[in-house]
Amino acid sequence: MLTTVKSNEKVVPGFFEMEIEAKGLAKHAGPGQFFMLKVAFGTDPLLRRPLSIHRITSPDSLRFLYRESGRGTSILSKLVPGDQLDALGPLGNGFKVGKTVKHALIVGGGIGVAPLLCLTDHIAKERPDITPVVFIGGRDKDSVMCLDQFKELGIETHIRTEDGSIHKKGLITHSLEEYIDKYKKDGTGGWAIFSCGPTPMLRSVAAIANMNDIKCFTSLEAHMACGIGACLGCVIPLLDREHETQVYRKVCEDGPVFDSEEVLW
């Protein structure tokens, strides 16, 4: 649908936060879902760009947090308040916080934090019984984002940067392991991990979850044409548990959030 850009600002060099608005835009939107954005009116660039919901600010408005990483996102970064933007969504299967979940570990790397704030908002609102713990990692100080927002929500947040330019130096997966080792003695039953970020990080998060048998849900990316399950362009190979075979699943429709045990890393 045609939306109006309410704001579009640089948060740190190369990263932007945009809010768009349209009647009913976010009514059925949930954490982990995404929109397909048409960034130009001509035929180049031709395809829509997928962006995760970063924050739902009202039934009629929501925010994206995005990295300028190519032609489409750089066109996007030039939009100003009042501009029109054609946004298709909400799409896909997002993060589900099952009833059995008692404790949520939320792990984000770099821009992967984008959908996770929406998830913590959701938990704060829908699952006050859960006290999530957030783990944020990034290359340098500019790539660990949303710290203030997590603080505002009063969430315990662990931070690591690879270059140590700010906060503890190291990989966020180490801090995740430390945390689990520290608290798992009373058992990890009802624990769940929700993660989004670069593939290497997601892979080791999945491994850690597996070792400590904690359920782990991870948001994946793939190049997309349609975003609605029609083109079969966005598939990734998953493990088909019953038949113990590999099956292709659509990131746009079956995902983008998958049970990390099914992902063939």
Place this chain on the structure above:
Amino acid sequence: MLTTVKSNEKVVPGFFEMEIEAKGLAKHAGPGQFFMLKVAFGTDPLLRRPLSIHRITSPDSLRFLYRESGRGTSILSKLVPGDQLDALGPLGNGFKVGKTVKHALIVGGGIGVAPLLCLTDHIAKERPDITPVVFIGGRDKDSVMCLDQFKELGIETHIRTEDGSIHKKGLITHSLEEYIDKYKKDGTGGWAIFSCGPTPMLRSVAAIANMNDIKCFTSLEAHMACGIGACLGCVIPLLDREHETQVYRKVCEDGPVFDSEEVLW
């Protein structure tokens, strides 16, 4: 070169006037010359759009008067002050007011008036000895433009609209004929006609000039790729006087202004 948009406003519905600025932009520019504008950064639309110089406002700035007639010009019409615009030019052979010219009849139809104001500015500045007379025609009241500007220059201006919605009803070529008939008794030596507009108008202006043996220079249009004489895409058939044959000439390089006697109408 990269220029900055200083202003870009609708003058009448569907018609816009834009001023752009860049160091030395108009230093070597003259009436009847044009610029090739890159309206988008992507590859669609791919080619530059040619626009005539409407007015030279300083050595570093000039104006275009343009009609929104398709994708490129509609993108152009959305530019706002401060935007960057890649403009190539000045290009082509424009209007030359030869020494022998004593009296100038300037005939424009619709958007064809665009380069003619630049011509009257030029005459006012360089040839105070000449008192030009301007003839402006258009379909309706919105398509007869720049009347105030000609008035400011104190130029005698004849106006016709085809629907009579404003000013005298009829074709501007009739008013041109009336004028010539009225004043030609003392001979038309040293008279010259400069015209720009729709082809049918240019054709009859050329015929009128020919009948009254008045030199006539006309600005023509052709679809262009390069604008600098390299692609051979913009040719029109002209009469090669010496060899009495037809030759293709480039509108962008040999024109856009041609001696109407050479044009094979």
Place this chain on the structure above:
Amino acid sequence: MVKKDHTPSTEVSLGPLKLKNPVVTASGTFGYGAEYAKFYDLSRLGGITVKGLSMKPIPGNPPPRICETPSGMLNAIGLQNVGVDEFINKKLPFLAQYDIKVIANIFGNTVEEYEAVAARLDRADGVHALEVNISCPNVKKGGMAFGVDPDSTYEVLKAVRQVTGKPVIAKLSPNVTSVVPFAEKAAEAGVDALSLINTLLGMAIDIRTRKPKLANITGGLSGPAIRPVAIRIIWQVHRAVGLPIIGMGGIMDASDAVEFMLAGATAVAVGTANFVNPTAAADIADGIKNYLGENKIEDINQIIGQVQA
């Protein structure tokens, strides 16, 4: 002259296959229809062509399967599909509720496979025509292999023709020196219509990784970028061969659709545009109606092949 209130006729005929309006969807770009039924009433279309079907399910190519190119895209889906039986049992019933023609796109690796899928679909109610894809650039054997040799083109089409009484549409390969001889072979084999064009064989390389952008290395180029090639081929074939044509290749709006019909297409298929705008096909169907009204054209058949060339 037409009265203001008069609504122009948009029905077209691909031989025995009648469409209430000339807009169908292009195979592989519309799933099995359900994906788009969420966005509009499919009955607004003349018909839909479903994703290519084979006898057995096919997993398709490994990812990445698509990439964007200037005004176009490359795809190498590898004809992933649920197989003809699952299609008939699980997907086809859903489409029965709509007033549209369902065209089943089929392919195989051997003439026998083509024959078998066609025979199976011939018995399926709710399938109104078969589109035989002999031009897929994305499968090693079969597909295009048949499409670039006139004799195998004839052989496959003849075999399909013999096992079904339903309208048969031949989807020919544009990746040949001239499509005309293939169109002639198709006519000889007794097909009812032609689909032109399938994707152009293309490739793109990521200069950072130095890898092809598609795991399959090459893929099919679609979208507005190929429109001038499609228009040219349709014009050439329409002049040379009598068969009605479903024109496709970069159609994004109603003006594009009209351009295809002026070039000689009797119907048009909307493909890549569905990805850019989910309602594209329906919008184009409506847009064509408006075009006819505004230009006081009583019957859409009056514009087919009317380019002044």
Place this chain on the structure above:
Amino acid sequence: MVKKDHTPSTEVSLGPLKLKNPVVTASGTFGYGAEYAKFYDLSRLGGITVKGLSMKPIPGNPPPRICETPSGMLNAIGLQNVGVDEFINKKLPFLAQYDIKVIANIFGNTVEEYEAVAARLDRADGVHALEVNISCPNVKKGGMAFGVDPDSTYEVLKAVRQVTGKPVIAKLSPNVTSVVPFAEKAAEAGVDALSLINTLLGMAIDIRTRKPKLANITGGLSGPAIRPVAIRIIWQVHRAVGLPIIGMGGIMDASDAVEFMLAGATAVAVGTANFVNPTAAADIADGIKNYLGENKIEDINQIIGQVQA
């Protein structure tokens, strides 16, 4: 590892033809050079290919000759040119002042005409190589006719080869089922290199006038739209045939040029991009140098054909 100050080597060889950098201009998109000399020092280029030359001057096709398409353009110039003698006497001397290789693009309607132009240019100092165009889609006889039949391809190239000792480059037609057999014929005929690709045959129709947008009806499609097709053809030919390739087809910037070289091109030609940005070819030459520096590649020849496919 390369020291910071070390400037990478950009020289490439098309058989006997050495270019100080791999960027040349595409025939027909750069006039005879003078038009662009106003914008930059032509010595920044590896070479330039001039507009197609024939024995006698040719007026070319009636207008309109060009139209824009999505991310591309159609042209039907009709090989307008001043003729080989005027070129040698009036245009060639101007180019002598620049440190660049001059490639003369030639064509004819008969084998004899090709032979004659080649023989004439063989005696012209300042012409460093001949590019034989057997792939022009815009002339009735000759041109493409030779390019779509392997035997005439051989015949024409052999004839040219026999009348000149200068490097001979064969510009093959992309409008064929597979370019490989033609490339093999060219090798057999003894050419030194190949130019790929020429324009794709296309067409566009103005739906208001119902006339083709080009007076010639069909024209050649160029620009970014055709890049994926060009990359695919160059990759296929490079793997199959040993000849060095001048790659072209929608190259707009240095990254595109690198993509072509990874696919198998030894040099690249910039065409339509010159129209969009007059300094494009020179910018691309500089951009390639920067790319090599940033990626610590000592010699550009290290990237030719290096796609991991």
